[in-house]
Ligand code: HEC
Ligand code: HEC
Ligand code: HEC
Ligand code: HEC
């Protein structure tokens with residue numbers, strides 16, 4: 001991989017002009033763009049100069065033993081709103097039709113710096129603080145869209161969505177036109193398109209609220225004031241929750 005990678009970089013460097021020094025794998029790996037503060041203002045184009053493979057790589061269409069990927073269904077592929085061929089993780093968040101319609105990710109929405117040496121914060125004085133141990137992305141953001149459907153706190157729901165979907169005619173907005181009406185005001189979400197898709201089916205809402213639950217836990221969303229009829233008494237489960245997200249996610 002380093003050899004192919006270096007070749008790729010060499011191309012990028014050659015096209016950048018004759019005066020530019022020859023690429024060195026180690027310097028590229030430790031390029032300041034990977035760390036705060038530079039990563040906070042990096043553009044996707046800058047990252048993709050060296051990492052185009054994250055958008056181009058595709059999963060195999062056949063296993064080594066000869067099974068076709070279209071014959072093998074994982075649980076998340078049985079979701080009503082799963083579309084298309086098997087795709088890679090990055091493509092599912094950046095280039096598939098649903099990714100483009102519902103979301104607006106940048107590389108640095110998820111990538112906030114990582115430590116190529118120890119994968120841990122604070123092992124030396126000059127490493128970036130606040131890294132999540134052994135991860136190059138803080139998974140907190142993943143749980144926002146890949147947590148469990150928290151039906152227990154939703155008054156009026158007797159079970160998980162697949163069990164009550166028909167009762168509510170596959171429509172979350174029956175209730176959510178009244179409850180928690182100020183939502184999806186974050187930089188990486190396409191607010192209007194999410195509501196449009198929600199009119200087509202509740203399953204498209206469920207797609208980010210339980211349908212692709214990689215985590216067994218629900219996410220504790222902030223509880224913003226609703227437009228009207230917000231009960232004055234705060235339920236126990238909501239006590240102490242903030243009413244706004246981290247600055248970097250705000251529009
Ligand atoms: C100058 C070329 C270059 C640029 C620009 C660049 N990277 Fe990298 N990046 C590398 C190299 C080289 C490595 C080391 C790869 C390895 O060891 O497998 C690396 C490693 C990484 C890794 C860790 C890979 C792993 O397996 O541990 C991530 C994540 C990453 N880069 C993301 C980014 C993001 C996000 C940006 C834009 C903010 C970016 N890179 C910009 C060259 C670059
Ligand atoms: C939805 C969140 C998300 C977005 C958006 C995202 N990444 Fe990643 N990326 C991840 C996660 C999670 C990993 C795996 C991290 C780990 O192993 O700790 C990863 C891994 C990587 C790696 C190393 C492994 C590999 O697949 O080669 C590179 C390089 C990388 N990302 C570059 C990018 C670039 C460039 C962009 C923008 C075009 C980008 N990422 C956008 C979440 C994201
Ligand atoms: C804003 C919501 C959102 C966030 C945040 C998010 N995802 Fe996703 N994720 C989605 C959606 C929507 C899809 C399905 C896209 C599609 O079907 O084209 C998806 C698909 C996936 C898939 C399935 C890929 C496949 O093969 O079909 C995995 C795995 C995944 N996400 C993991 C993660 C991880 C890990 C993170 C955190 C780094 C993350 N997601 C952050 C919304 C999100
Ligand atoms: C029977 C009415 C009803 C239906 C149907 C319903 N919800 Fe809810 N939902 C609620 C109530 C009530 C709350 C809690 C409101 C409060 O007090 O903050 C809630 C809260 C939520 C929350 C916030 C959870 C938290 O931890 O803050 C999300 C996200 C949510 N619902 C998504 C959905 C999705 C997606 C669907 C459809 C798949 C759906 N709901 C269907 C009534 C409903």
Ligand code: HEC
Pocket residue numbers: 102103144145172173176179180181182183184185186189194195197198199204205206207208209221222223224
């Ligand atoms: C692309 C992924 C995605 C889809 C699709 C989606 N959501 Fe969300 N939802 C999120 C994320 C991320 C948050 C956290 C940001 C926020 O609270 O606004 C969230 C938060 C919420 C909240 C809590 C907001 C608050 O402040 O009280 C509710 C309620 C909710 N969603 C309902 C829905 C409903 C109803 C639909 C369908 C119309 C839907 N979601 C579709 C990703 C999604």
